[in-house]
Structures are given as C-alpha cells and as structure tokens.
Amino acid sequence: MVTDGGKPADGAAQGGKPGPEPSRSTERSGAGVPVAAPPVGASTGAPAEYPPGQSQAGRGMFGVRGSGDTSGFGGLRPHRPELANASRPYGGPGRSGGRGDFDEVYDALEEAFPGLDDAIEGVTVYRDELTLHIRSARIAEVCQVLRDDESLRFELCSSVSGVDYLGTDDRRLHVVYHLTSMTYRRRIRLEAAVSVADPRLPSVTAVYPTADWQERETYDMFGVVFEGHPNLTRILMPDDWEGHPQRKDYPLGGIPVEYKGAEIPPPDTRRVYQ
Amino acid sequence: MSYASERDTAEGKVFNVTGGDWDTVVAGTDPLHDERIIVNMGPQHPSTHGVLRLILELEGETVTEARAVVGYLHTGIEKSLEYRNWVQGTTFVTRMDYLAPLFNETGYSLAVEKLLGITDEITERATTIRVLMMELNRIASHLIWIATTGLELGAVNVMLYGFREREFILEIFEMVTGLRMNHAYIRPGGLAQDVPDQAIVKIREFLTLMPKRLAEYEKLLSGQPIWKERTQNVAVLDVTGCLALGITGPVLRSAGLAWDLRKTMPYCGYETYDFEVPIADTADVWGRYEVRMAEMRESLKIIEQAVDRLRPGPVMIADRKIAWPAQLAIGADGLGNSLEHIAKIMGQSMESLIHHFKLVTEGFRVPPGQVYVGLESPRGELGVHAVSDGGTRPYRVHYREPSFVNLQAIPAIAEGALIADVIAGGASLDPVMGGCDR
Numbered sequence: 001m002v003t004d005g006g007k008p009a010d011g012a013a014q015g016g017k018p019g020p021e022p023s024r025s026t027e028r029s030g031a032g033v034p035v036a037a038p039p040v041g042a043s044t045g046a047p048a049e050y051p052p053g054q055s056q057a058g059r060g061m062f063g064v065r066g067s068g069d070t071s072g073f074g075g076l077r078p079h080r081p082e083l084a085n086a087s088r089p090y091g092g093p094g095r096s097g098g099r100g101d102f103d104e105v106y107d108a109l110e111e112a113f114p115g116l117d118d119a120i121e122g123v124t125v126y127r128d129e130l131t132l133h134i135r136s137a138r139i140a141e142v143c144q145v146l147r148d149d150e151s152l153r154f155e156l157c158s159s160v161s162g163v164d165y166l167g168t169d170d171r172r173l174h175v176v177y178h179l180t181s182m183t184y185r186r187r188i189r190l191e192a193a194v195s196v197a198d199p200r201l202p203s204v205t206a207v208y209p210t211a212d213w214q215e216r217e218t219y220d221m222f223g224v225v226f227e228g229h230p231n232l233t234r235i236l237m238p239d240d241w242e243g244h245p246q247r248k249d250y251p252l253g254g255i256p257v258e259y260k261g262a263e264i265p266p267p268d269t270r271r272v273y274q
Numbered sequence: 275m276s277y278a279s280e281r282d283t284a285e286g287k288v289f290n291v292t293g294g295d296w297d298t299v300v301a302g303t304d305p306l307h308d309e310r311i312i313v314n315m316g317p318q319h320p321s322t323h324g325v326l327r328l329i330l331e332l333e334g335e336t337v338t339e340a341r342a343v344v345g346y347l348h349t350g351i352e353k354s355l356e357y358r359n360w361v362q363g364t365t366f367v368t369r370m371d372y373l374a375p376l377f378n379e380t381g382y383s384l385a386v387e388k389l390l391g392i393t394d395e396i397t398e399r400a401t402t403i404r405v406l407m408m409e410l411n412r413i414a415s416h417l418i419w420i421a422t423t424g425l426e427l428g429a430v431n432v433m434l435y436g437f438r439e440r441e442f443i444l445e446i447f448e449m450v451t452g453l454r455m456n457h458a459y460i461r462p463g464g465l466a467q468d469v470p471d472q473a474i475v476k477i478r479e480f481l482t483l484m485p486k487r488l489a490e491y492e493k494l495l496s497g498q499p500i501w502k503e504r505t506q507n508v509a510v511l512d513v514t515g516c517l518a519l520g521i522t523g524p525v526l527r528s529a530g531l532a533w534d535l536r537k538t539m540p541y542c543g544y545e546t547y548d549f550e551v552p553i554a555d556t557a558d559v560w561g562r563y564e565v566r567m568a569e570m571r572e573s574l575k576i577i578e579q580a581v582d583r584l585r586p587g588p589v590m591i592a593d594r595k596i597a598w599p600a601q602l603a604i605g606a607d608g609l610g611n612s613l614e615h616i617a618k619i620m621g622q623s624m625e626s627l628i629h630h631f632k633l634v635t636e637g638f639r640v641p642p643g644q645v646y647v648g649l650e651s652p653r654g655e656l657g658v659h660a661v662s663d664g665g666t667r668p669y670r671v672h673y674r675e676p677s678f679v680n681l682q683a684i685p686a687i688a689e690g691a692l693i694a695d696v697i698a699g700g701a702s703l704d705p706v707m708g709g710c711d712r
Contacts, residue, residue, distance in 0.1 A: 210520025
C-alpha cells in the first residue's frame with residue numbers, strides 16, 4: 001500500500017481505510033494464527049496471501065496442498081493432539097525388560113486410588129515423559145493421592161500452566177501440572193481438559209499451596225476457573241483487563257508500522273507461513 | 275463528654291464530635307495499641323529488586339500481614355514466542371530473567387532439542403561450553419545478590435566489590451557472545467559461535483582471581499556484627515514450608531535439603547563434574563548467604579573442569595536441517611555472515627542459497643508433542659514446558675520461573691517480623707522481576 005510520505009503510522013491506521021476488526025470470538029482452526037482478513041499492506045493480489053482457513057495445515061506461501069511442507073525438511077503435518085493411549089509397559093527411566101519407572105508409578109497409583117479408571121482418560125508416553133490425562137473434576141483427588149501415598153510421594157508441584165488447543169471445542173483448554181517426586185527423583189505430568197464454555201475444575205491449592213500463584217496465572221492467561229482457590233484474581237495483567245491473553249484467538253496486538261511509505265502489519269496479521 | 279459521645283463498632287471506637295475540648299477526644303484513643311497502618315512498599319521502592327510491590331499491614335514496626343503484588347514487568351514473552359520460529363525464541367527467553375540469561379537460553383534449547391529428539395547429538399564441546407557459561411552466569415547472579423543485599427542491609431562497600439567482579443564476568447560474556455546481557459548465544463542445536471581463545475585466557479585469569487575476592491567478601495561480612503544481626507534468625511523458612519510453597523534453590527538448601535537438579539536430575543553432563551551441593555541448617559538469611567558463597571566456589575570448580583575438558587570440535591549439531599547454515603565472522607562492517615559462506619551461496623551453489631533461505635526465513639519443523647525440562651538456575655528450579663504442533667513455531671512455551679514461585683514465600687517469612695526484616699527476607703529470596711513477570 002502506498003501512502004503519502006511522512007504521514008505518521010498511527011495516523012495512517014486511524015485516518016486511512018478502516019482496517020477489519022480481528023474477530024476474537026470466532027474459533028478458527030487452521031494455521032495456528034487467527035487471520036480475520038488479508039493483512040494491511042499485503043494486497044498484491046497474489047493467491048498466496050490468503051491463508052487457508054479450513055486446512056489444518058498451513059499451506060504456505062506457494063499455495064501448496066497436502067502436507068503444506070514446501071521445505072522438504074519435515075514432511076510433517078501440524079495437528080491437534082489426540083488422546084493417543086500408550087500401551088503397557090510404559091517404560092521410563094530405570095527400565096528393565098520394558099518395565100520402568102512409569103509402570104511403577106502407574107501401578108502404585110492404581111493401588112492407592114481405587115477409582116482410577118473413572119478418573120483417568122488416557123496415558124501418554126512421549127520423549128521419556130509420562131503424561132496422565134485426568135478427568136478435570138478429579139484432579140485434586142488424584143493430586144492428593146500422588147502427594148501422600150508412600151510409594152508415589154510427589155512432594156513438589158513444579159509447575160501449573162495452561163495450553164489452548166484451539167479447534168478442539170470441548171477439550172480446548174488444557175491445564176498441565178508437572179509434579180516432582182523428590183524421594184524417587186521422578187517427574188510426571190498431569191493434564192486436565194476443560195471447555196471454554198465451562199472452564200471449571202477443582203483447585204489443587206489445598207494439596208499444593210505453591211499452586212496458588214500458578215493457578216492465578218493460568219486463570220489470568222487462559223480464563224480457567226479453579227474452584228476452591230482462595231483468591232482467584234489476575235496476577236500478571238491489570239485487574240480490569242478484558243480477555244485472556246494466552247488464548248489462541250486473542251490477538252498478539254501491536255500496531256501497523258509505516259516504513260518508507262509501505263505499511264508493515266503487526267506480526268499476528270502478517271501472512272501465515274509455517 | 276457530652277460533646278464527644280463514643281460508641282464501639284467493628285472498626286473500633288467511633289467518636290461523634292460536636293465541638294469543644296480536643297484533648298478529651300484524643301485521650302479516648304489508645305496510642306500504644308492502635309497503630310495499625312498499611313504501608314505500600316514499591317513498586318518503585320529501591321529495595322524491592324525491581325518492580326515488586328509489597329502491601330504491609332503494620333502494628334508499630336511489626337508486620338501483621340504481607341501481600342506481594344507482581345505483574346508490573348509483564349511483557350508477554352510467552353505469547354510473543356508463538357509468533358516467531360523456534361530459533362528466534364532464544365532471543366526472547368534470554369530477556370526473561372535478565373540476571374541469568376544463559377539459563378533461560380539453555381532451558382529453552384534443551385526443551386527444543388528434546389522435542390526434536392536430538393539431545394544425544396549435541397556436540398560435546400557445545401555442552402561443555404554451555405556448562406561453562408551457565409556456571410559463570412551463576413557466579414555473576416550470586417554476585418549481584420550479595421551486592422544488592424549488602425547495599426540494602428547497609429554494607430555499601432560489598433555492593434561496589436560485587437559489581438566489580440560481575441563486570442569481569444560480563445567482559446568474558448562480551449568476548450564470547452558479543453553482548454553483556456541478552457546474549458541469544460545458546461541456541462537449539464548448539465551455540466551461536468565458538469569461544470575465542472582470548473576468552474579462555476580471561477576465564478583462567480578469573481579462576482585465579484575469584485577465590486581471593488570471595489575470601490575478601492567473607493572477611494567483610496562474616497564477622498561483621500551488623501551483618502550477623504540483620505541476617506541470623508531472620509526470615510526463617512524450614513523444609514516443610516519450602517516444599518509446600520514450592521521454594522527451590524539456595525533458599526531450600528539453606529533449610530538443609532540438598533536438592534540441586536544438577537545432582538538429583540542431571541542434565542548437560544553435570545553428573546560427570548566433581549562438585550558439592552552446599553547446604554546450611556539455619557534456614558535463615560544467614561544460611562542463604564553461606565549457601566550462595568559456597569555455591570560460587572563450587573561453580574569455580576565446575577568452570578575449571580569445563581575449561582580443562584574443552585577439546586576442539588564443532589559447536590553446532592551436524593544435522594544440516596537444524597544447524598544454522600551460516601558461520602559468523604567479523605567483517606569490515608562488523609559481525610555478520612562469513613565471506614566464505616556468502617561466496618558459496620551467492621556464487622557457487624544455488625542449493626546452498628535455497629537451503630540458507632528456507633532455514634533462516636521459515637525455520638525447521640519440530641515434531642508435535644510436549645516436553646518439560648528442569649534446570650537449576652541461581653534461584654531454583656527453572657522449568658521449561660514446550661509444546662509443538664509440528665510447525666516451525668512454538669505452539670506454547672511456559673517458563674516455571676523460580677522468582678515467581680519463590681515470591682509466594684513473602685507472607686510466610688514477613689508476617690510477625692519487623693519491617694526491616696522484610697527487606698532482608700525479600701532480598702534473600704533473590705527475586706528477579708523480569709523473570710517473575712515475563
């Protein structure tokens with residue numbers, strides 16, 4: 001787009017053509033970054049500048065279909081994670097004959113927590129890390145057992161955070177807990193999924209007081225509501241902030257910058273190329 | 275008293291003054307037991323290590339309630355990461371905890387490498403240099419701690435000395451990475467460039483200098499009655515309290531638990547280095563001081579071993595699909611791609627040019643999945659949770675920042691203590707707000 005010389009950038013943004021409002025509410029699966037309209041300053045008419053809306057894979061600049069991989073490096077297809085159940089034995093460190101620490105943890109949990117089959121949705125082992133997918137309503141009970149049982153002893157809750165898997169409606173917001181057993185020197189990951197419509201799950205602050213601020217951060221960034229939390233308020237953003245910035249349909253922000261007459265759009269409205 | 279009738283409410287005595295003798299009104303309150311005031315300390319208070327805000331409820335000089343407010347330095351680094359490719363992420367994360375940038379970079383790189391499944395392919399030289407740089411960084415960070423804490427507790431000379439020695443380390447960093455802070459030196463796959471020979475000479479010089487300087491600090495502080503009074507039995511937090519609140523690092527070790535991820539869950543080959551995990555049993559600010567002083571000595575031991583085992587070799591992974599295609603060199607106009615490389619891609623090999631272009635603009639793809647990597651930063655467990663959706667950009671990266679988690683201990687160590695001890699106690703946690711707020 002050519003604008004007249006020395007016009008300041010914000011003047012161009014406000015006084016020029018009214019840019020399309022990025023839609024925050026609609027979920028758009030696809031190229032990782034929601035793009036509501038062709039970005040400002042990119043209208044050369046080339047087909048490549050319209051990122052595919054429906055395709056799960058980014059098609060790239062050259063309009064390639066299929067894997068979207070124009071690099072020839074990866075041959076990989078971006079995907080949304082599914083509950084791929086690992087099969088026994090799970091292995092893990094201290095492996096002997098296929099069985100390892102992960103099997104020990106799972107066996108001990110099964111013994112200490114009678115209703116485990118109801119509480120667990122799946123088990124994933126990837127890159128030598130064990131992930132237990134827990135039904136969101138049961139997360140605090142499972143944490144309690146993991147902390148207290150003598151053969152589990154996950155004393156330290158290292159991290160609580162969220163991941164937004166946009167496009168998987170009823171399991172969109174995942175809360176991820178990383179627990180550390182100092183006694184056995186092990187780590188496991190718990191994952192609980194909630195929907196945006198009803199983003200509630202029990203707080204684990206009664207079991208792990210350290211989760212206090214980390215749950216507040218997850219609430220602040222993703223809008224997950226931890227029931228039973230003593231003081232669930234925003235922690236990093238200002239109190240009166242609207243929206244939850246780490247959600248995938250929340251724009252990065254930024255203003256278009258005019259440079260030598262051309263307008264450079266903010267990063268999240270640029271052409272998607274991945 | 276007819277002109278100042280009094281009644282009791284939940285907030286205390288309320289006087290309805292109709293005029294007259296103010297002495298009688300004032301005499302009706304108890305100045306000794308009604309000194310409840312709320313003090314807002316920060317976010318611009320010089321002793322709160324950046325923009326930390328403490329809200330303290332005081333009864334005289336005693337803190338009855340303390341709350342920490344954070345977020346003033348939130349810059350959305352985790353969000354910004356999702357809009358850049360995997361290699362560019364290093365440049366962001368290095369700006370989180372600005373006193374331990376090389377730990378942020380190493381944590382990020384280890385996480386990306388684990389996602390790629392190339393952890394074992396990282397060259398030995400690159401890993402050794404990572405350890406070397408991290409331990410130098412640990413000393414620099416602890417020096418800042420001793421300098422600022424000294425300043426806050428009245429020992430201004432220690433501040434000057436601490437910054438002087440840190441300057442030495444920053445000069446080493448500048449020789450190696452080109453920058454004093456925000457290095458973006460440790461990258462997925464290896465390092466940005468090799469360590470120059472002059473830097474090794476300078477590190478050796480540092481190794482002979484530093485033990486003497488550490489002894490000097492101890493001479494200044496350890497026998498000093500004011501320093502002892504201000505630190506001993508101040509801000510006590512035992513192992514139970516630490517574990518419940520998730521406190522790791524020197525604070526946990528000062529309570530007597532020798533939990534150091536370099537020993538307990540080793541990474542970067544730390545299991546092959548000979549060093550001790552210093553602990554104290556006092557669980558107070560004094561213990562944290564002793565632990566940090568001893569840790570600097572242990573770091574010197576590790577640096578010496580790392581320098582000794584440096585052997586010539588590549589510092590980037592051999593896999594050309596991941597390694598940065600260009601080598602850097604100093605030209606007439608500053609640091610840039612080496613002329614040799616430019617000549618090759620511009621004059622000899624179009625495939626090299628395409629390869630360079632694709633890798634630099636688009637970046638490499640990382641298989642979908644998630645990993646968590648924990649490492650021992652100067653402040654405790656620095657955890658990196660990285661999620662990939664198979665694309666060339668991070669889907670989500672979360673930093674478990676020890677500053678953020680450790681600050682939760684403020685109410686536990688401040689309530690019931692004197693307001694002066696809040697300064698000492700808060701400083702002993704060594705929070706860095708850039709890391710805390712990200």
